């Protein structure tokens with residue numbers, strides 16, 4: 001008989017959280033800690049969503065999305081998770097750029113960027129300072145019509161090299177382009193510039209297992225392999241969910257699933273105002289990614305001077321659409337030294353990440369798909385040769401993930417790595433006005449994506465759910481202070 005992953009589940013909860021990405025887990029944790037009865041349902045066989053990892057023979061563990069996040073993660077983890085998790089957050093000090101315009105190493109913070117921009121790039125100190133202050137001062141309520149391209153043009157006219165330095169890492173960090181609203185750039189860039197780039201020492205497996213322990217401590221009923229097919233809505237709002245064919249009642253639902261799937265598939269178009277539905281249908285998804293995971297043979301080492309993160313490109317100029325092109329010219333290499341997993345066996349791993357289009361992968365037949373993956377591995381190894389000479393001899397395992405892989409494991413439409421474009425934020429925030437008790441927390445609007453953005457969005461939404469459950473007042477007009485939430 002197949003295992004019942006819902007064995008012992010209660011007939012009713014205060015809140016059901018659909019999806020255990022970082023936003024879903026954080027919402028569940030805060031609501032559980034506040035004393036609410038919380039059920040967290042995850043369709044995959046492990047928690048974490050895109051914050052995930054996998055193992056291969058030879059004691060190799062690969063991280064999927066542990067490449068870097070801003071310092072704010074430390075504060076958020078301390079406040080909304082625990083000190084043990086927060087204390088493992090450490091800075092990456094060797095961030096490298098190598099492209100036909102410049103090669104440099106930086107600690108990726110305001111001080112070092114100011115030094116680079118004024119000395120190496122010859123920009124006036126005043127312009128640099130004004131740029132940083134403008135980016136730092138941006139918030140959600142500002143004029144959203146200015147694009148990132150216009151922002152750069154205002155401060156550094158005609159300087160493609162400066163744009164490349166300032167923009168390339170952020171495009172990797174949240175998929176934003178020069179045509180997106182400048183605030184999607186300004187907020188995320190400023191978060192990084194505050195103190196630099198950080199990661200979790202111990203690996204994603206340790207991070208998620210510590211979160212799982214905290215969820216249990218806070219009384220959250222957590223279930224894996226539980227696929228929610230429907231959010232049940234009655235005349236007074238949310239009534240429950242249908243999961244693995246069973247209905248479970250609840251007063252509120254927080255969906256951490258893809259925004260469009262939540263509205264269009266799990267709730268259903270008939271429950272929304274026509275205008276809201278139109279807005280939801282026109283929300284654009286963000287792009288997807290490809291990755292190549294490479295494990296070095298045991299005993300092989302690479303010097304730390306190779307860097308922690310390396311943004312490399314052979315494209316003569318910076319164009320955000322080139323970063324998505326199947327003919328890859330730009331890659332981010334993450335180098336994982338044994339200190340990433342201090343308690344494990346001494347292992348070195350390298351992960352290459354590239355932004356990608358779903359359409360370049362979705363319609364290939366099986367043979368073409370396998371061949372394209374193999375080509376991705378081969379071309380990546382060729383690109384790596386420059387930084388790790390003879391890498392083909394040093395590496396004992398290499399494999400690729402594509403937009404289809406991300407879709408398969410998270411159910412994100414088109415394998416979106418960073419949720420939706422900017423317009424998704426207003427739709428996500430508008431859900432409780434459409435249906436009482438229905439919330440969405442997860443990567444949307446570029447700003448709320450990434451580890452820190454997702455966690456902080458989970459915090460914002462859990463506060464609103466708590467308000468609904470404790471005071472039973474109608475949800476307040478959406479208010480979002482991204483500056484406070486993310487800094």
Ligand SMILES: Cc1cc2nc3c(=O)[nH]c(=O)nc-3n(C[C@H](O)[C@H](O)[C@H](O)COP(=O)(O)OP(=O)(O)OC[C@H]3O[C@@H](n4cnc5c(N)ncnc54)[C@H](O)[C@@H]3O)c2cc1C
Pocket residue numbers: 018019020021022023024041042043044047048049050051064065066067068069173226227228229256257258289290291353406409410411412416417418419441442443449450451452454455
């Ligand atoms: C290749 C790659 C590299 C990245 N690198 C970085 C990085 O270096 N730094 C950074 O900050 N961010 C990075 N990100 C982005 C970051 O990982 C994500 O923005 C963040 O983890 C998303 O969290 P989330 O809460 O939105 O949910 P997700 O991680 O998207 O999780 C959603 C969860 O919901 C579950 N689910 C969906 N539908 C259902 C259903 N019907 N029933 C039950 N469960 C369901 C899914 O299985 C999944 O577990 C990267 C992403 C990718 C793909």
